[in-house]
Amino acid sequence: MTRVTPLSAVLLLAPLLAVGAATPATSATAETSEPPPTYSNPLAPTVADGGTVDSCADPAVLQGQGDEAGSWYLYCTTDPLNDAETSGPGDPVFHPVPTMRSDDLVSWEYVGDALPQRPAWAAPSAFLWAPDVVHSRTHDRYYLTYVVTDTADAVSGEPGCTSDSAIGVAVSDSPTGPWTPSDEPLVGPRRAGPGCDFYWTYDPDVLGDSVDDTAVLYFGSYYGGVFGQHVALTADGISTTGQPTRVTLGQRVEPKVDPADLRRPTQPDLDAAEQGAATQVSIGNRYEGTNVVRRGDWYYLFGSATNCCAGPLTGYTVFAGRSRSPLGPFVDREGSSLLAGRVGGTPVISMNGNRWVGTGHSSAFRDTSGRWWLAYHAVDRDDPYFAGRPGFTKRPALLDPLAWVDGWPSVRSGRWASDEPVPGPAAQPGQVSAYRPDPVDPDRTGRLLPAYSDEFGGERLADRWTWVRRPDPATYRVAGGRFRFATQAADLYVDSNTASVLTEPAPTGDYVVQTKVSLDVPAEGCCHNYVQAGLVVRRSDDAFVKLGHASIWETRQTEWAKEVPAAPPSFPRYGNSVVGAPGDETWLRIVRRTRDGAEHYTAYTSQGGRRWVRGGVWTHELGPGARIGLVSMGGAGFTATFDHVRVWRLE
CATH class of the missing domain: 2.60.120.200 (Jelly Rolls)
Structure with a gap:
């Protein structure tokens, strides 16, 4: 068991509590009959200097709670915000977990970086990737989990390594911080072999938007696989409980692929006997950036496959499997298991022939009227790279409605990424989105x-x-x-x-x-x-x-x-x-x-x-x-x- 902060024995034994697919705000907000605005992809949060945020990889969306109930928050992986930060003669400007705020889910403003200082256990060369944020009703605090790509030698035990990644957690009273990082990893580097051979400990995703004091944490990537781990939340941090559950099997040899990240879900209802069971959920070398949500009696695992960052030829695609348990086994629409060698997965979104390719690393959530939406990043094949940095893929954030077709999620009923005006989501109580599903015509x-x-x-x-x-x-x-x-x-x-x-x-x-x-x-x-x-x-x-x-x-x-x-x-x-x-x-x-x-x-x-x-x-x-x-x-x-x-x- 890994600890970040002390926990009582009673807390460790507490069962997970059921949470709906998206938890309503905890304080009343004024209802409005004003219809949501129409928007067009990509989302382009404004910056105080007059620019826009043109790259927001691995986007995670969270509705504020309590006093923040009228606002929505968007968190992105560490990257430059736009071309102005890469086109000069110096090094690119990297923002550690850029944070955005919105009242309507389509007009966003950049409000700062969540982690301006690396945690003490991160190496100086570390990047902070793939943020996910969850709120605890029990403690009325926010918990930011993230990847540290390179840990200090004292943490990994292997001097000079730059691939000894780990998962960190930081806590705040506000969705915009300031955040207090834990003094050690939530999930430390996982050794795969001798020397600097470590599995990819990437892409944290806590099951739920607003939870009580227990949840499930998902983490991992192609190399080493994806795992589910029961966790407990305290006022000061998160601790893992029980044994990790394998969500995907990892490949045996470290691949030469630059991965992306992961996203977020809803929350489970498990009895204490289920906690600590080690269950493999999906095979490796297929999925990363996993996001698990609950809808009715089903848990849906969204996972992204192939290369995130191949410029105009990025084929990144989101697939789904579902299970009655948050720890699987997950199967696709055809009945193929995500654990099988002939690995399953039902497409949720892929490229559709317009300018958007590389549609992946998604965050599924419900608006205030209950409609599902998917935030994800994509690549504009006509403008794939940061200015002055060919090969450095720019990944703006996109948003589209998520339909459920015969029990399976599909962005815009199979039309996938939009490149035209779309009726926006209901961000405030009393609103109803004007979007209506228009299923794609099948090829015959x-x-x-x-x-x-x-x-x-x-x-x-x-x-x-x-x-x-x-x-x-x-x-x-x-x-x-x-x-x-x-x-x-x-x-x-x-x-x-x-x-x-x-x-x-x-x-x-x-x-x-x-x-x-x-x-x-x-x-x-x-x-x-x-x-x-x-x-x-x-x-x-x-x-x-x-x-x-x-x-x-x-x-x-x-x-x-x-x-x-x-x-x-x-x-x-x-x-x-x-x-x-x-x-x-x-x-x-x-x-x-x-x-x-x-x-x-x-x-x-x-x-x-x-x-x-x-x-x-x-x-x-x-x-x-x-x-x-x-x-x-x-x-x-x-x-x-x-x-x-x-x-x-x-x-």
Whole structure:
């Protein structure tokens, strides 16, 4: 058990108390019939010098309590506020946990930095990331949890390390501080191996907005996984109680990925017998920035997947699983567990083809009328980096209504990030938002195109198929209505273009292309990086979109990737997202649609060919000469079996 402040034995045994999805303010506020204002993304809090806050990564939203009940607060990870703080000749200006205030949830003002001084146990090089704030009704105090990216040598026990991260807590009587940090970590560095090998102890999230004196703390990231930990709140801090519960399994080797953060939830109802149970909730190398909320009898885990910070090719996406317990097991809409190697997750928001990509690290909350909203950060693909700092991704805060479709959360009923005026939330009692859900129209297949479709009958490939880098004929064959293709120790990735691709012409206009693939990589276990098989639409080796069943550390995922042939210095050429869980057989669809003169490619996956999981939209310029292709690559020793390729007109 880790302690930050002393606790009595009675307090340690106290059960968690149930809390609604969003707790009303504790003091009365005047009701108003004035309708909420309309707003447009991104949120742009004003700064006293006349500027705006143009980057607010990992946004966490909290309604004030008591005397602050009429105000809302927004907390962001440590970053510059805007381009003015990066464009000069000196070092960028970093604000440690910028704090914003609003009366209407759409017009915000910057009110200062929560932690102008690092805690005493942080190393001088530490950054403070991923804030989350919760209020205790019992103590009438606010608790700020945050990441310290680098702890002092005396804390980690390993001199000279910069990756020995930990979770801190600070306490205040006000949501704007001043904050008093604890004198030691709430969750200390977690050793993964000898030397400077520490798991990523990131992204704290306390279950609840206003709680009593117990809650659940979530923390962790890709490397080491995400855990749930029962905690107790005192007037001076937070202490962990019982054993940590694994929420996601971590990957075995520290990944070369710059993560983001996490967000916040509602609160549980557990009896004392459940406290201290160690329960794994989700597998690793899939989720970070977790935020757990309660709605009715369900706990919903929101987790962000893939890279947060790849500029215009950021495919960061929020997924959800749900459970009757705050510690899982969480499963998605299709019944796939977030613990499985073929990891589950139902998309909540991804890129939709407008300027917003990298939609992730979310904070779900309810307004005063009970409507749900999602605050999250995104990347403007037309303005992805801080001025003068190419490669330093700018992540403004966005806000959109969250619908519940058949019990599952979906931003704007599947329309996802807005880039047009939206009726705002009800921030004050008596208000009602004018927003009404308008579900996205599903993509439907039209007329089958036999000239582009193949059931793989006979014993040879049809004449329309041609190879890019023809493989050894012994590694592929057509038989029994299947095309079998051995995985190759080769790849298609930036300048490593060694894999064979079986291609046919793509039709002109809008279409849907589908295949069903079986990949005999074991469903569980590590590691067969990055064995994969699936579908591509390509103009060249360096201009394509790719959807495939891929083995990634302990996980099996459906990767949805985009590569461009050229990019300015410090810009990426390859970006990826993920879609639904693969199965023994995985149906893969790519929908090509022209919208406003641009080519939009949408991914779909299915485990049975009937219920489909819709993924994000990549925009690309593949042109009229694009070709459909099949790949089986990433490592030798396995076989991909393709049941068919079918192409339809888009209805």
